Amino acid sequence: MKTIGVGHGTGKIILMGEHAVVYGEPAIAFPFRGVRVTATFNASAHNQITSSHYSGLLADAPEALQIIQQLTTHLCQQFDQGPFHLTIESTVPSARGMGSSAAVATAITRAFFDWIDVTLSDTDLLTYVNFSEAIAHGNPSGIDAATTSGSQPIYFEKGKDFEAFPLNIDAYLLVADTGILGRTREAVAAVAQLMKTKTEYTNHLIHHLGHLSRLTKEAIIHNQPHELGQYMNFAQEDLRQLTVSNERLDELIQLARDNGALGAKLTGGGRGGCFIVLCQDYQSVTHIQTQLKYAGVKDTWMQGLGVYEHV
Template sequence: MKDKATGKSYAKIIWFGEHSVVYGQPAIAIPIYSVDVTATLKKIPSGQEIHCRYFDGPISEMADNLRGVKTLTNHLISLFGAQDLSFDLNIESKLPSERGMGSSAATAIAIVRAFFGFFEVNLTRIQLLKLADIEEKITHGNPSGLDSATASSNMPIWFVKNEINEQIDFNLPTSSLVIADSGIKGKTSEAVSLIHDNIVDEPETAKPLIEELGKIAVSAKDALATTDDERLGKLMNQSQRDLAQLGVSNQTLDTFCRVACDNRALGAKLTGSGLGGCVIALAKNQSDAQQISTALRSAGATQTWIQSFKNYQFSTGEAHDNLVR
């Protein structure tokens, strides 16, 4: 057992396949290293305390809005027989909530990594995702697992609900992704219901769009494998048109996409549920990424991040989680 240990995780962005993934189509999601969560667990003289942006105090007094974190933490305390251990759990997050970036999953991943690091126990990826799911089931009811899989990954995730959850290799050494926060909370339940109603009421229009979004994801996987960022940009624009036609974009997101493309983006689209949240734009190089970021902030983005792809790592057959510090 250590005196102190830290676990880290990352924001997730759905690059391709939002909404269509609900209907069995594939999706590609990526971890965003520049937007992270850090959980630090350390011994203290007495008590079991937790500190985060929503709560400061004893774990036993956490409110119901943090029931997922409380339940996960208590499960880990029992798992390691640490009921009598005095500790402080500090969670620092750069993720905005309700923006489709996987805040709850990233928090859960960081907490699990901190506990396993503290008790110096190896943590497999399968164990990590199973434990994170304790929190996610409370927070989201019936999570697909995409958020946790991506928040814990070193590489993009190729995901088909209830079928495939695997890391995929790619090489984009000079490209970057610009993420812009619209400042509008995403409306996940409203957007999901809207898509469902469209499929029921106008299946001749909605179903082909869902299928096309799945085909776009397949094409994007091929473009990633062949380092074809120009094609990726075109696929992003096509995806945005389909999502807008399905009704989950809005004027702000449409404007951000247009501004990005007017400022050298190869392509741009909303990410996540839509009706708010974030827009992502693909830049050819770092200079273009800076120009896109500045233009989006001038257009009203409350925050922007730039994610370079050059430091992404991948190791086939990775057995153990490698982000426990």
């Protein structure tokens, strides 16, 4: 057993296929290392936690942190481990569709196994993170657990196993927060209503989004950033037609394109929340980031891809 155990988890974004995935079309989720969680375990007289939300005895933590209490209790019982002090540092924004709860569970699990000096397999990591996600969300798809604990894009369809594929595209990805809370439930209901009232047209949009997910996978594998940017732009227009974008998203996405983005689209549920911007190089991404901040976005995060990943 080590004196201190440390573990990390990353955020995630939906790159392509949101809303269409509900109707059986493929979607792609992406580990986003522009935001991350770090967890640290060390021995203590009592189970304690230090975090930005709460610091003190874990037993007295607010309801929002009870998921952490249940996961750590589960781990300690399985490995007959004594009391601990857990520290959590996170830059993953909550309620923004970036996999915050799964990233926290990933970091905690990795830190715990590092602390007790036991090898953690990828399969076991997913099991523990999905245990936590089931408490948080009831019946999770598992995609957040797979992406926040992995290093590759995930291609998935309803009812099928996830498929990881190589990340091989030379570009930068910028994620920007509009500052408006997303309205996922409302957006999903709106698409369902369109499916009833304009079935043929809505099906066409849904199928096209699925087609764009397939093309996106190939563009990433074959290092085609310009094609990927174009597919993102096409997807944004489909999502706008499905009424899951809004005026603020449209305005900011157009601003990014006007300032040199290869492509831009909303990510997640829509009607607020975040959007993503694909940029050719570092100069481009910093310029667009500045312009978006002038326009009032709440926050931005960037990640280098391909050859830029470790620059």
